[in-house]
Amino acid sequence: MKMHNVVGDVFDWLKTTHEMTVPNEAELGARFDQAWQTRGAVDHGYAEDYRRIARRLVDYLVETRSRGVPAPAAPISLGWAEGEILVWPDSVVRGDKGQIVVRRVKTGKPRSNAFDDIEYTLLHLATMQTYGGSAQVEVIYLTSETTQPMELTERKLKTRSEKVQEIVRRVRAGDFPVKEEARACPRCPSFFICGDLPSGAITIKNV
């Protein structure tokens, strides 16, 4: 986990400091070392192995960012009558045929059903709405060093799109029914305040 935190830290830096550029080796090495010292598994028995793997993930990430002509990765909007959703791409480039490519980056490997996740429906719809039908969404997996174009059948896209619209409508209506789950609840930050509040005044203590 710490190894992925290091990669995430360097990636955040790339997105802000090098949105449209590629860092040189010295700059990248220094920033990686900083991330490793503050967030890495420096005391682990296999620290050097983890460090080497994390550095390879970062190097591959930088390689992928040099494919295509960089474009600003501004948040893209998905607007519906029910409300608006802003989606943050990890990067945006112009491909060799002039098409816009919106990228999502994952530190792991591809899963067979990954595109069933609702985040991809949102990313796809926002991309189409913002950049038009010639735009593409692709996902970069750092561990497997692979890139997959996003694919989703029209039927799945339609059902997920309807589901998201229903979620937005319910959020705007303040409709948040409690859904208890034995596995999820104990780890939930709202665990001790979940459910109906008792009657009487509420006092919030700042500790």
Ligand code: SF4
């Ligand atoms: S504790 Fe959290 S996860 Fe469980 S029902 Fe309440 S809000 Fe949902």
